[in-house]
Amino acid sequence: MADQKTITVKIKRQDGPEASTRWEEFAVPYRPNMNIISVLMKIRENPVTTSGKQTTPVAWDMNCLEEVCGACSMVINGRPRQSCSALVDQLQQPLTIEPMSTFPIIRDLQVDRSRMFDSLKKVKAWVPIDGTYDLGEGPRLPERKREWAYELSKCMTCGVCLESCPNVNSGSSFMGPAPLSQVRLFNTHPTGAMVKDERLNAIMGDGGLANCGNSQNCVQACPKGIPLTTSIASLNRAATVQMFKNFFGSDHMVD
C-alpha cells in the first residue's frame, strides 16, 4: 500500500485558551467522497504527524454531520464553513484547518460561541406565548410569506457569518448578522410582531444593527443560504421608522 494516495493536512493547534499556537501536519489515506470530519477522524485513530511525532488527537466540535446542527464550523483553506459538508475532493491540497478566531478558542478547533446565544436573549428571539396549555390553533400565515420566513428560521447559530464579518472582532461589540436576522424572523410572525418594537429597540442599542458595514460577506458565507443582508436592510428600514416613532411618540408601535 506504499503508493496509496494520501492527503496532506495542516492544522492550527492550541492546547488551551491561553496556550500558544502551533501548526501540525498530518498525512491521511485518501478515500473518495471524504469530508473534513472523516479526515479528522482518521487522525484521531492514529495521532502521528508527518514528521513521525506522536501527538494528541485534535479536539473539534461536531454532532449531526449533515449540516443542521451548526457545531462543526471551522476555517478550511481560509474560508469559514461547516467541516462536515466540506468535501476533500472539492478542496485544494494541502488542506489547512484553523479555528474560527473571532471566538474565544477552547482547544484546537473548538471555539466558544456562547456570545451568540447571549445575543439571542438580548433580542428576545422567541414568540411570546401565553403558555403551553391547549389554547387552540395558531395564527394563519400566507404560505408565500412562510416560505421566506422558513429560510430565516434555518439559522443554526454556527457562527460562520460572524467569522466572515470584518466588523465582528475583539475591538467591536457587534452582535453580527445571525441574531439580527432572527429579529426579522420574529417580527414577521403574527404573534412575535406583538413586541416588535422591543426587538427593534434592542438592536438599536449597543452592538446592534448600526454596526453593519455592508461588506456582505455573511450572505456569501452562510452555509444555509440565509438572505442575511436582505434581513439587515429590511431591519434598517424598520429601524428608521422606529426611530421617528420613538422620537415623536406613536400609537402604532407594533403595527
Next chain:
Amino acid sequence: MAKEKEFYWRRLHSLLGLIPVGLFVTMHLFINFSATNGAESFNKASKTMESLPFLLILEWVVIYIPLMFHAFYGVYIAFTAKPNVNRFGTVRNWFFTMQRLTGIFLVVFVAWHIWQTRLQKAIADAEVNYDMMADIVSNPAMLAFYIVGILAATFHLANGIWSFLVSWGITQSPKSQKVATWVTMIFFVLLSVVGVMAILAFV
C-alpha cells in the same frame, strides 16, 4: 460617545456624509470645473461663493462641523473593522475595504487641502484663486496627490450613497442593491471625470 446611542451617531454619520458633505463636494467639483473655461471663469465662480452672506457661519455649519464629525467618527468606524478581502474577494467586500481606506486617506487629504487653501487665506491672507491652485499643482507630486484625493472623494461619496440607501432601508432586495451599485458607480465615473478634468485645467 455613548455606546447605547451608537445607532443614532451612525445614522447621523451616514446622513451627514450625504447632506451636506456629499452635496458640498459635488458642488465644489462643479465649481472647479469652471476652470476648464479658463482662469477668469474659475475666479468668477469662486468669487460668487465667497460673496455669500454669513460666509463664516455658513462654512462652519454646512462644511466644517459636519465634515469633522463625519471624518473623525468615520476614522473610528474604519478602525473597528478587520478587513478580510483575502478571504472574501467579492466586489462588495472590496468596496467595504475601499470605503474605509479612502475615508482615512481623505482625512489626510482634506486636512492638507484646507491647510493649503482656506487656512492660507485665514492666516496669511492669501487669495484663493486660479493662480493659487495652478501654483500648487505645478508640482507633479502634488498633482498626483490631488488626483488621487479627488478619486478617493468621488468613490467614497458614490459608494457612500450606496451604503446610505441600505443603511436607511431604502434598497432592501439583492436586486435593488445591485441596481444601486451600478447607478452609484456610474455616478462615481461621471463625477470623477468632472473632478479630474477640473484639476487638470489648473496645469
Next chain:
Amino acid sequence: MAKSKLLVVGGGLAGLMTTMKAAEMGTEVELFSLVPVKRSHSVCAQGGMNGAVNTKGEGDSPWIHFDDTVYGGDFLANQPPVKAMCEAAPGIIHLLDRMGVMFNRTPEGLLDFRRFGGTMHHRTAFAGATTGQQLLYALDEQVRKWEVEGLVTKYEGWEFLGLVIDEQGVCKGIKAQDLSTHEIRAFRGDAVVMATGGPGIIFGKSTNSMINTGSAASIVYQQGAKYANGEMIQIHPTAIPGDDKLRLMSESARGEGGRIWTYKDGKPWYFLEEKYPAYGNLVPRDVATREIFDVCINQKLGVNGENVVYLDLSHKDPHELDIKLGGIIEIYQKFVGDDPHKVPMKIFPAVHYSMGGLYVDYDQHTTIPGCFAAGECDYSQHGGNRLGANSLLSAIYGGTVAGPNAVNYIKGLDKHVEDLPSKIYDEAVREEQAKWDDVISMDKGNENAYLLHKELGEIMTNNVTVVRYNKQLQDTLGKLAEFKERWNNINVNDTAKWSNQGVQFTRQLRNMIALANVITKGALLRDESRGAHYKPEFPERDDENFLKTTIAEFTPSFEPTITYEEVDCSMIKPRKRDYTGGAH
C-alpha cells in the same frame, strides 16, 4: 422550606419540553446538555410530526392514529400511553404552531399535512424537510425566555456521569462534569428527568448524531434502572452510505411520491409497489428495510452490483420538491454531488432509532424513584417498530408528561434536597473523580478507543440489525465480553487536563459496550419475529411466548439478566400484521 429543584438531563425536544412544563409550574430547572441545546440530535429529524388533525376530509382521528401506531409497532407497546399520546398530538401541533414553527401551509394559510409510512392518512405536519430542527428551535427559544426570566439555568457542555442515589435508593441529584475544565460536581435535585436520546453510535455509523452514544441511559441502567425492549432497533430503509455517517433521506421523500426501485432483467423494478399495492412505498420502515436488504443482499439486485437501490424523486415538480423537501435535497446535493431533481438517489438502510429504552411507568417514572425518562431514551411508545413522524411526537409528548409528573412527585416529598446533608454529594464527587483519574491515566495500553469503537460498530451492524441469527448473536455476546476486557487496554493518547475529548469518548465507550449487551441479549432470547426484530429461524410472531416487554437488569459481568412483562393490550386486540392487503 427550600425551593424545589428539577434536573433535566438532555436538551433535545423531550428535555426542553420537560423544562418548559416544569418552569411553567414555577419549578426551578437546571438543564444539562453535552452540546448547546440548539445542537441536539432532534435537529436531524426531517419529515414531520404526526397528529390526527384531519384537515383533508379523510375522516382521520386520534383513534386511527393510535391503531396505526400500535399495529405498526406489532402490538409490543403498552396501549394506554400510546392512546394518550395520539390524543394529545393535535394539541401539540397547534402549540408548536403558536410558538412560531414555520410549518408548511395550504393556500388558505392553514397547516398542511402529508403522508408517511404505515398509514393511509395525511397526518404529518412538516416544516420543509427540517421539521426536527424547526421544532427544536421553537422549544429552545421558549426555554431561553425562561432562562431570561430566571427559572431555568443551563449547563451546556456538561456530561452526565450518574445519578446521586441516597440510602433509600431514591434519586436526589446527578453527577456531571464540565467538558472543558473537567470539573466534576454533584447537583442537588428533588427529581431528575433523563431525556438523553438514543444509542445509535453503538452501531458505529448510523443516522444518529455523534453524541448519541446512549451513554447516559446506560449509566442509569448500570445504576439499577430497568431497561426495556433494548433489542428493538429501527433500521431506516433510506440513508446515504457515507464514510463518517449514514445520512438520513427522510421517509417524507416517499410520502411526497418518491419511488423505490432497482433494475431487474434490465427494466426498472418497483419492488415495494409490486408487493404492497395498497401502501406501496409507504410501508412501515421495518418492512421496507427488509425488502431492500433482501433485494441487495439475497437477490444481489442492487444498483450496479452495489448495496444500494434507487429512491427516485426525479419525476416530481422541482419547485414543489424545494418547498416540501428542500432540506434533504440539499443534503444529497452537498454530500453526494448529484441532483435529486434530475437523477434518482442511491440509498441503503441504516440504524436509525431505538424503540427500546429505560423502563418507565405511565407517569414516565423509571424504576429508580425520583428519576424520570422521556423521549427516545424511554421505551414506552413505539413497541417493536416506530412509525415515521411519531418520534418528534413521542419526544415532545414525553416531555409534557414527565415535566408535570416530576413536579407533582416533588410536591409529595416531605424533605427537599437543599435540606439534605452534603455527605452523599461529596461522596459522589469523590467517586467520579477517582473514576476519571483512572481513565485519564490510561496511557500504557495499545488499543485505540476509536478503533475499538469501529470494531464494536461493525460487529453490531453485521449481527444485530436487519436479520438476526441466534448463532451470530451468541458470538456477538462473546465479542462484547472481549471488548469489555480490551477496553482496559486502551491508550488515551492524551493526558491533557483540559477539554480532553479522547478520555470522554473512552468513558462513553464502556457504557456503549454495556448497552450493546442489552441489545444483543434481548435479541438472542426473543425467538420470534416482531416489528424491527427479524429472525429467519423464527419468521413468525409468537404472541403466546413473546407478546411481552423484554426487561434487562444490569450485572457486573455486563451480560444482563432478562425477564419479561406482560403487555397491556386492553384496548386493541392483537391481530396479524400484514401490509400486503389494503387498510388494516
